[in-house]
Amino acid sequence: MPAELTEDNIRRAPKVLLHDHLDGGLRPATLVDLAEQIGYTDLPTTDVPALAAWFAESAYSGSLERYLETFTHTVAVMQTRETIIRVASECVQDLAADGVVYAEVRFAPELHVEQGLTLDQVVQAVLDGFQAGMRAAAANGHPIRVGTLLTAMRHAARSREIAELAIDFRDRGVVGFDIAGAEAGFPPTRHLDAFEYLRRENFRFTIHAGEAFGLPSIWEAIQWCGADRLGHGVRIVDDITVDRGSGSDGRPNLGRLAGYVRDRRIPLEMAPTSNVQTGAAASIADHPIGLLTELGFRVTVNTDNRLMSGCSMTSEMAGLVEAFGYGWDTLQWFTVNAMKSAFIPFDERLAIINDVIKPGYDRLRNG
Template structure:
């Protein structure tokens, strides 16, 4: 059952939404993990769905990205076969549609799903098969959704060019963009120059995890070496913003050259509030949603979006994340619509499709208000 998160008398679940930063291997249903693990003989720390969901949440609340990432050993373990990949992808799409998402991009790393003998091309095809099944099943329930794959390379490995070529090879089979993810500190985008040069030559869009577990140099490398159109998280861009004055009379905000560049060029920040707390990405500012620099970035005119990152690990949905920031910063429907319009404009889709998506969001918000009267 979907939990209700109400803003201005309207359930956020009923609003049309766009999800840009959502990891496929972080979106599994606990009951699915249990069933797949049993079939594959994989040992689990907890054997009931509710308890397993709590286990993931507890393991993820470490304050460290490195520790947080260890939970993916288990989710990836049950995603090594055609059955596992298609089922997880199908259910992930259905869950997004039930949450009111009308367009989503699911990112995942094919190189982490080869232990059962599948090839890189096969795993991409099987995930796409599951995505298409999920779209059909959602439509049967009256929920229309469109999904693109973001093929991801692990930044600590040496297969990024191969994975970039894989992504381009499947650009007409559901793959809409490329990403690098994993342990950020010590593994800047510059280490994957060959991959990013190739993607630029192929006119293929890139988003890069940066500004989560590392600071401004990582963001700079993502923009310069990776030609990133979007920043995965990017929350630590706030380190390049200086706030002077604490009294009510005068507060001066100064942007550094990097943050000014990101603002002026409309480079999208894929912010994930709950995840940013769990991984310690906002530790410099505090340990509560209220401490998140989301509102600062928004008020300064940055292209901010709200995302889940990993629905399982954070025990969240996109509606919940939107409600959390709205509750923390006293946002109304107009703010939530602005975040969705930012996401629609930043989607890795053709211009005409992005414009149609923007229209659907506008119409959906108007309809929601009218229905609430």
């Protein structure tokens, strides 16, 4: 008999995470501790449970802009090598304990230079923290591999500089590039120079698109900028219609952009809880992930910001099981989709799929 789809069993399942922000995943207790160490006094509260609740309440505002304001506090305590290493190491250990076997964690180096660190020093601190976390996780019986994505802020003008930084560190743990921040008014084509440079360097990148803004953001990210993956991409559903007129079969019709995204197998880095919080979906049950999965898009499941969303990969998958009735086969499909879409070499992706993911789900299916 297959193992029941409980949270405990889902936690045992091997999971792959492609969209997770380092500054959005701090432990609340660590945030309080670091704030005390550095004399940061702007936290809304130093009571750990109350702080966790405050982040969740702020995140459920329905506004991406309000959601992003919560990062002021986490970024404030990540301005020294020591604090960055601690946050990065704990991130990896938390993911591993949740059953994640491969993750790509992103951060914006330009946000961590307020106390004199150089961009290179910031990146090296994160990489050192990830290495420490991987060693600790393996010692605890939860081996995990973590790749790093460097993020440029879309409202700033440092994307080419961050892209060059990513290339400098490409053989030291940085596997990709990203742009993030408020979409409205800051289209991805503002950073075309960075994307053209990365393509010339044969480097991989994802773009936050189709989260709070619609189809034009997705179209620009793919057709102008050449994105390998879409960060969120929820609004691709706006290019899917269902004819409910008389004599129709009620099947969804894909517009040209939606058809292109599906046919090209462009991965969608979907984060259901986060998307509900920022107003991109009304609820998990109403999230476009259900339709997009049914239609065979390259859907992946992600956490986005574990602190703000109060979530984990286990809770995200459990929520989808509850909302859509998915079984182990669909959870494996999400996981394989993500591993196929990772920014590491093909043979390394294939090895994780065949040696870790498939055997892990087989054990759960066989009870």
